[in-house]
Amino acid sequence: MFKKLALVALSIAAIAVSGVQAGGHSKARNKTVVFDIDGGKVAQPYNFNNLVPGTTRSNGIHQAVFEPLFILNYETGGIDPWLGESFTSNSSLDVWTLKLKKGIKWSDGEDLDADDVVYTIQMLLDDSTQSLRDAASMQQWVKSVNKQDKHTVVFNLTEPNARFQLDYFSVKIYGGVIIIPEHVWKGQDPFTFKFYDKEKGWPLGSGAYTLKSASETEFIYDRNDNWWGVSQGLPLPAPERLIWAVTATEENRSMLAAKGELDSVMDVTLGAFEAMQARNDNMQAWFSELPFSWLDPCARQLSINTQAEPWDDPAMRWALNYIIDREEIVRVAYEGTTIPSMTLFVHYGGLFPYIDAVVAAGMGMRLNASPHIAQKIIESKGWTKGSDGFYQKGGKTLEFVIKTHEGFIEKRRITDVVVEQFLDAGIKAEHRPIAGATWDNDRYTGNFMGSMDWHSCGSINEPYASLNRFTAKYLKPVGTTSPGGNNYVRWDTAKSKEFTQIVDKMGAMPLNAPGMVDMVVDAYRLWYEELPFIPITQARKLIPFDTTYWTGWPTAENNYNHPATWWQSTHQIIHNLKPAK
């Protein structure tokens, strides 16, 4: 038994100290930037084929190696060029012309040009399964793609789309379509190719860094001093080495940051940030005082499988909505650092005309609960409360299981509160945190009742993107994968079809065109009446940076862009860093 005791004690200690030991790497600490990765160990660390769902790209590969064409600047509202120089449309918005910068090279010295772009898009168009990342959206919009010259690509769209560049090539949220090297991928099976071979220098990107090593818990990238930008007069980024490390619990991440062993920490709770600051004066966040946080564009929501009984009935989903007390969720799960969602949209300036119109039309979400209304609805459907306090009908108890990703603390904490609210109201609710890959698969294939997630994420400065995700064109039967992770709540009614018609019309109009507000209100009403998912809270992200070794991190004052270091826009952050000493 002592052996077992010692073993468990050791494994607990190992968990507590797992993660980065940046001092142990050969590069000097002041030449290295250490980022953390949340969500637990990386499931497929040697698979860099990010077209395949289930692979990870925020392990540094899309922040440092795979460069985007453009980057949406959340602060200016404009689109900053990166590999792309310009992306313009004709007046009818159905032909888009991409001009690449000159002199771009893959890190093996080959040119990155129009051929690679055409090859990438054509591969996505040819995927009849629509399971490759971005295949569904490219097939929705792109009729054909052609090379005009070495640096120019022309996209002929299936119908007008004012958001074509913004939605798919500008790191609007998380990442854009990744351009892949034709000379490496040609002849490979895009579904099984892993894009990893150390000797051949794969994964191959055009960024200023190349992969040095990968494991389930750590990814190391070294600077490529032959980066193409240098020949074009751009400066090399200052850090010589970048490390992305899985840092496990908030305790561990906070300890490492407090000791100066992590330069960039993903979202933490307010209490942890305060404790970090108390021990390390150089910790900073987006704001220098409360609420410290930056508003993430993916508002949190309770997704409901609209094909699963008895939640296929909109009235029952409304009952759930009446039970949810958003203010209590903010107070308990976020310790007061965020705000409840008023609509399905994120609270950004460009969306407020729509949010205001929806709220003015009487469709704003309630802050507090009205469980008595919920109970009336449930009872009107024939459910009666049993002796155990739960609703029953025909010998069946009214159950609601919410699945969450076990690695995401924020979503788990929201769910814990929601489950208590449901239990109080007589619904036998259960919170089931499961492995991330299983959770993804379950959501996309419709194997869930409820899921705490951010399914409506999409709109930043215009309303179409979020609404479009729930249109009927993405419907797939339960058991098959929802294309692009869209409409996995499987909203499929007469109203959803009407909703789709309005949203499709919006898609063909220029951004924020006149009349758009009224169309949003009309579409929103159809959605609101059937409530295929329930908006919960805005997602504030408290992202700490340590300025002990590196300065130049994005803040509300130094706001060259937002601070989400797990997005592909992190290329910008890395190029802005300066050594502190």
Added chain:
Amino acid sequence: MLKRKSISNPWLNTPLVCGALVIGLLLSSTLIGNIFWDTELAATRSAPLNLPPYGFENMRKQEGVIEHPLGTTNSGRDMLAVMLVGTPATMSIGLIAAGIGMLIGIILGFTSGFYGGLWDDFVRLMADTTTTIPALAVLIVVQSLFRVEVNTMAAMIALFAWPGPTRYIRAQVLTMRESGYVKMAKLSGAPERDIMFKEMLPNLIPYLAASFIGNTSGAILTAIGLEVLGLGPTRMPTLGVTIFFSLEAAAILRDMWWWWGLPTLTLILIFMGLLMINVGLDEVSNPRLRKASK
């Protein structure tokens, strides 16, 4: 020189009494507490957040309140309720798993040792094979995919807890079946079931008790290993899950010692208590140990 009392009750040895007292006190206090305290307060959002125990201050200089005498967590769980729910839950995982494991062990161990032959070969092979399966790894996979509740978790741990008792009991039965009283019982026509469970089993009781306690500790350890990884029940947490939540929320860094300290202390007491009982039972079943310790 006074002659030592030659007949003393071996069950009243010091380690056994102390261990039983520790475990008994823990169990009885939690059971009594369950009657007088609202254990639903162990659920999230039941209390104000981050309060220290009564008489202490937290990092934000908030004082503890008597309504939550052991403080609260960052999700508003009352720590007293958490301890009252978590302690028996943690111990019950051990007892259920060890109980099932022991029961299977007794049945398989006795029948294989007594009858021998093909059945014996089969049981031995199964026990040897199961011993080589890394239980924790299997349980981690199952828990991350399906997330089962406390009793099912105990049953799963039991799946790996039977080979130990089976092998030991079989070995003992192999020896005992050659002894005079067993042969006599056979000759006098006693049914085999009676020979196994009425003649032989009573001789093994001290050992079985010690083995049961050892298995209980082992099962609790396995469960804690799973829980500290976050793979335990979430609504009404066990002690291991409470430690996981506290680590996840940086409780050590935030000086919230009541959150990680209380479950850790209770676990230490549980393991010390079980260890002492085990040592005490060893003395009961092994007279040579008894002499050595006098």
